[in-house]
Amino acid sequence: MVDSTKKSAEIAPNRAERKACWDSRDAYWKCIEKNxxxxxxxxxxxxxxxxxxxxxxxxxxxxxxxxxxYKKKVEQDGFEPITENAAPKTDTTGGGSKI
Amino acid sequence: MYPGxxxxxxxxxxxxxxxxxxxxxxxxxxFQCGLPSGTGRRFLSLGAVRKNEVKLPxxxxxxxxxxxxxxxxxxxxxxxxxxWAWMIYxxxxxxxxxxxERSKQIGKAKIGGEWELTDHNGVPRTxxxxxxxxxxxxxxxxxxxxxxxDEIEKMLEVATLLEKKEDIKVQPLFxxxxxxxxxxxxxxxxxxxxxxxxxxxxxxxxxxTKAAKAFRVYFSAAPxxxxxxxxxxxxxxxxxxxxxxxxFVDYYGQNKTAVQMAEHIGSYIDRFKYLRW
Numbered sequence: 487m488v489d490s491t492k493k494s495a496e497i498a499p500n501r502a503e504r505k506a507c508w509d510s511r512d513a514y515w516k517c518i519e520k521n522x523x524x525x526x527x528x529x530x531x532x533x534x535x536x537x538x539x540x541x542x543x544x545x546x547x548x549x550x551x552x553x554x555x556y557k558k559k560v561e562q563d564g565f566e567p568i569t570e571n572a573a574p575k576t577d578t579t580g581g582g583s584k585i
Numbered sequence: 586m587y588p589g590x591x592x593x594x595x596x597x598x599x600x601x602x603x604x605x606x607x608x609x610x611x612x613x614x615x616f617q618c619g620l621p622s623g624t625g626r627r628f629l630s631l632g633a634v635r636k637n638e639v640k641l642p643x644x645x646x647x648x649x650x651x652x653x654x655x656x657x658x659x660x661x662x663x664x665x666x667x668x669w670a671w672m673i674y675x676x677x678x679x680x681x682x683x684x685x686e687r688s689k690q691i692g693k694a695k696i697g698g699e700w701e702l703t704d705h706n707g708v709p710r711t712x713x714x715x716x717x718x719x720x721x722x723x724x725x726x727x728x729x730x731x732x733x734x735d736e737i738e739k740m741l742e743v744a745t746l747l748e749k750k751e752d753i754k755v756q757p758l759f760x761x762x763x764x765x766x767x768x769x770x771x772x773x774x775x776x777x778x779x780x781x782x783x784x785x786x787x788x789x790x791x792x793x794t795k796a797a798k799a800f801r802v803y804f805s806a807a808p809x810x811x812x813x814x815x816x817x818x819x820x821x822x823x824x825x826x827x828x829x830x831x832x833f834v835d836y837y838g839q840n841k842t843a844v845q846m847a848e849h850i851g852s853y854i855d856r857f858k859y860l861r862w
Binding site: 498 | 816
């Protein structure tokens with residue numbers, strides 16, 4: 487696999503590289519949506535995703551995923567004010583290396 | 586153009602019907618007034634014409650004003666009045682549209698403006714070079730993860746749709762907000778992959794800042810550059826529409842689809858043609 491994170495600093499990913507990155511990201515997202523963010527089943531997919539996408543893109547996409555999940559939750563369950571919700575159920579950020 | 590045409594027509598009919606010039610005048614003046622009802626004299630004259638030309642069976646029984654003439658005059662005058670009213674209305678509408686357009690331009694003068702940059706072939710360009718054609722403008726950067734490519738594709742689709750539908754060439758422009766990395770070569774590589782139609786522009790930090798400011802575009806390189814010196818530029822995601830006079834017309838956010846945009850822009854193009862006709 488091409489490690490595009492290294493060359494991306496100088497030259498932006500081209501169309502094919504962008505597509506490869508997005509596809510690996512979508513595959514990984516699909517997996518964690520189904521199995522949860524910490525599921526070991528998705529580790530391989532995450533490694534591929536990290537290989538194919540520039541590091542800064544991964545950060546951006548991870549943030550986007552959390553935001554999308556949060557949005558979905560609000561749409562489904564309605565908005566819960568933080569004061570009433572002492573234990574942050576929505577918090578998947580966890581501060582770990584994964585999402 | 587319409588009133589003259591109409592009056593001539595009316596006059597001709599009158600001449601053909603009565604062959605007497607004073608009747609023609611009466612006929613024309615009644616149209617000019619646009620009144621559904623005329624004076625008694627006019628009724629008489631038209632009635633007389635009717636009687637002379639077409640011998641109605643009832644006509645002989647009624648000495649002066651056969652009812653069919655009343656009706657004919659009523660219809661003619663009614664149609665005339667309606668047409669006249671429509672003319673006045675259409676003229677008023679157009680004047681109103683021009684007036685509104687002018688006042689809108691005053692309000693819009695704040696967005697857009699002149700810029701000087703270098704295109705992806707290394708040619709120095711100014712905004713004036715693009716006067717004469719419709720422009721779609723997007724600010725982005727070549728290392729953009731997902732939004733810029735989507736928006737650029739959308740912008741190109743809009744241009745294609747307009748070319749097909751309106752037969753109008755719209756020039757899509759891409760201005761980088763990452764002068765650090767996006768030199769002429771990088772912008773060229775990036776734009777060419779999308780479409781030969783897309784023209785990329787770059788410049789010095791000052792030139793780009795000036796262009797972005799003109800369009801009220803915010804951009805800022807994220808502070809967290811990693812060890813590879815990679816970073817993401819946070820920027821306003823908007824596609825701008827600029828008319829052939831170089832004036833800003835409207836802007837479109839991410840929520841607008843290519844089809845919606847093309848429809849909307851199509852109406853602007855029609856309006857532009859109409860007001861400058």
